[in-house]
Amino acid sequence: MKPFRRVFVVGGAHTTYMGKARADFVHPKQVTAERRNPTLEEHLQASVRATFEATGADPSAVDKGYVSNFLGECFARQGHLGSMLAAVDPALEGKPFARIEAACASGSAAIAACIDAMQAGCDVTLVAGVEVETNVRGSEGVDHMALAAHWEQQRGLSQFVFPHLFGVRAKAWKEAFGGTSEDLARIVVKAYANANRNPQALNHTSAMTLEHADTPSDRNFLFLEDPELHAHMRLTDCTAFTDGASSVLLATEDGLKRLGIAPGDCTEILSYAHSVRGLGKPTDGARLVNVQGAASQAYADAGITAQDVDVAEVHDCFSVTEAQHYPALGFCAEEDSPARIRDGSFALDGSLPVNPGGGLIGFGHPIGATGVKQVLEVHRQMRGACGDYQMAERPRIGVTSNLGGDDRTGIVMVHAAVG
C-alpha cells in the first residue's frame, strides 16, 4: 500500500523497557506499595506525554489514534485501552481512539490503520503501543503468549508453545542452510552489544559473550521437552518478558502545517504491506514465507529494492527469526545467511545494520509496543538521534518487519529520510 497522501513520522518516545535484566526493576516478590514497577497505564501515559514533548505538538492537534496492545486483559486486567488513551490529556477527550491487536504485530497494524485514516482525511494521528508482562509468574506469562497461536490446536505442543514453534525453525534453518547454533548465538551477541549502547534497552547493562550464548549451561539452559528440538533453543535465544511503551506521532503535509513542523524535520513512510496467514495452518519452518511476500509488496509499492536498504528493524522474537529475516527481506540469499552472520554484515558497523538499538532480544519486547518501537527507531537513526548506537552514516532508506505468531501476521514498512 502506497499512500497517496504522504505520511510523515514526526517523532515519538519510548519509556525505558523494563524487566529482570535491569537494576531498576523491582522483582515481583519484592514489590511494595512504595517500590514497584510502572503500570500499563503509567507506561502508556509516559510515552504519549513524552511524544508530545519531543515533537512540540499540542495534543489537540490529533485527529485519530490507536493503542496497540496484545494481552492487556491477561497481564494488566485492562481492556478498552482506546478510552485509557483519551484519559492521558484533557485535549484528547472526545477524539476517536480504539485498540488494535495482531499479536506481536499489533504495533504495525495500528500504524497501518493510522496510515489508512490519513488517506481518509485525518491529518495528525497518534499510535501508542504498550504492554506489561513482568507482573505474573513466568509459566503464566508463557501461557498468555501462546494465545498468539491456535490455543485449542497448538497448546499441547509444549508448555512453551512459541519457543517450540521457533525451535522447529532453528532446526529447519540449520538443516536447510548449514547454519549452526553458534551462528544464532552471534545474533544474540550482536543484540546485546547494540543494547549495551542504548540506555532505554532492557539489556543496557547485561553482558553477553559468544561463549555464554553458545554454551548450554545452568544459566543458559536448553528447556524444550521435545528431544528433536531440545538442542535448538537456549534461554538466550529468546526475548525476555518486558514492560514498556512506545508512541509515535504521524502527520500528512497538511498535518505538518498544522503542527508548524517542516517535512525536513521528519521521516516518511513510503509504503506498508500487511499479509496474514491462517492460524493453526502449516508453516514452512525453514523460511518466513509470509514476511517475504509482504516485503516484496512493500518494496514494489515504495519503488525500492533490497539493495537500497540502509537499516532494518526486524522481529527477532527468537534468534532464528532474525536469521530467517535476512533472506526474507532480500538482504542475502537463503544459503548465505550463516556466512553473513559470521562476517558481521548486520552489526552496527556492518554494511547493513539490523536492529542497531538491540532489537527484541536486546532492547526488549513489550509486545504491543514493538512495531511502534521499530518505526520510531528507524526514524531516530535517520534523524541522528541514537546517541551511542547511532550509525556512522545516517540511513536514507529503512525497513521495519513486525511479525505476529509463527509467520502468521507479517507487516513490512519502507521508510525514507526527507530532504
Place this chain on the structure above:
Amino acid sequence: MKPFRRVFVVGGAHTTYMGKARADFVHPKQVTAERRNPTLEEHLQASVRATFEATGADPSAVDKGYVSNFLGECFARQGHLGSMLAAVDPALEGKPFARIEAACASGSAAIAACIDAMQAGCDVTLVAGVEVETNVRGSEGVDHMALAAHWEQQRGLSQFVFPHLFGVRAKAWKEAFGGTSEDLARIVVKAYANANRNPQALNHTSAMTLEHADTPSDRNFLFLEDPELHAHMRLTDCTAFTDGASSVLLATEDGLKRLGIAPGDCTEILSYAHSVRGLGKPTDGARLVNVQGAASQAYADAGITAQDVDVAEVHDCFSVTEAQHYPALGFCAEEDSPARIRDGSFALDGSLPVNPGGGLIGFGHPIGATGVKQVLEVHRQMRGACGDYQMAERPRIGVTSNLGGDDRTGIVMVHAAVG
C-alpha cells in the same frame, strides 16, 4: 466523517445468538464431547461463510478486514483473531486482517477502520464481529466485562461493576426526567416482543410481561449491593451472556463492480462519528453526553437531522441505556423520554422503531459482534429482509449507536437506503 468514496453495505449474516434463554443451548454443566455449544472459531467461521453465501461474493474479492472482539483472551483463551479470520477460507490467506477492540463498541470501531481503509484504496472489506461469553461461571464473566471500565479504580465499586454504573444512570434518569421503573420495564418488554419475532435472537422464545419485568421477585431480583442503587437494577434490565457472530461485507462503487452487484441491492453508510472519553473520568449519569456529541457530528456529516431517521439500532446494554439514547440521538427532548416510552413511539409499529430485532436485551449481546449486528440489522430492514419483525414501511434513513463502557466510546453511523 463523511466518506469521499461511497461505502455500501453489501450484506452479511448473523449466527444464532446463543445463551441460556434458548432451548438449543447446552448448559455448561451438561456439555459433553458430543453435545456442546459452538466455539468462538465456529461462530466466526459460520458468520463469515454465511456472509459470502448471502452476498454471492467470492472471498478472493476481499481487500482488507477486521475482526471485532472484546474478550477473546479471557473467555475463549484466544488472541490473534485476524489470523483466525484468514483461516476461514483459502482465498483469504495472505490478506491484511487484524482485530479491533473498543470494549462493547468494538464492532463499530472495526467498521469505521474499514471505511477509512476504503478511502485509502481498498474496494471490498470484511468485518467479522464475534464473542463467546457463556463458557465460564457468571461471576467470572461479570469480572471480565468490568475490563471495559478502569479496573484498578472502579472494580471496587461493586462485584457487578457495569450494573452498578448503569444503576447510577437509572437512578439519575428517573430523578432528572420523572421516569419510573415501569418505564424501563416497558423497554424490556418491547425488546422481548421484537426478539420473539426474530428466530436468531437469544430471547426468541422467552416470554416477557410488564408485570414480570417491573416486579422484583426471586426470578427477577434486585442484585446491587449499594442501598442507594438497589432498587434501580433488576435482572431483566440487563443483557444476558451471549455467544454469537455477525459479519458484514462492505464495498465502494468500484468494489461493487468487482462483485457484480448493483448499488440498488445495497445500502449506504453516509457518515460515522467516533468519540472517546477518558477511562475512569467522571460521567454525567443522567445523559449520554459522549453519544450525543457523536450523533450531532454524524448527522451533520450525513446532512440529516434526527427528524429524518426512520429506524435506529441503539446500544441497550441496560434498559436505561436505551432510555438515555432517545434524547442523545435527538428523538425526543430529555424530559419527554418517559412519555415517548409509554406511548409506544419506539415499538415495532411505532413512529420510530428502535431495535426492531430485539436490541442487546432481546437479540443478545455477544460484545464484539454487537456493532456489526446493528449495521446489518439496519441494512436488513432497509432491504425488507426481516421476516416477522420487518417494519411495515421499509426505512430510508437509519442510525446505529454503539457504546463502549460507561459512555466512554461512542460510535454513531448514519445509513441510507439506495435507489
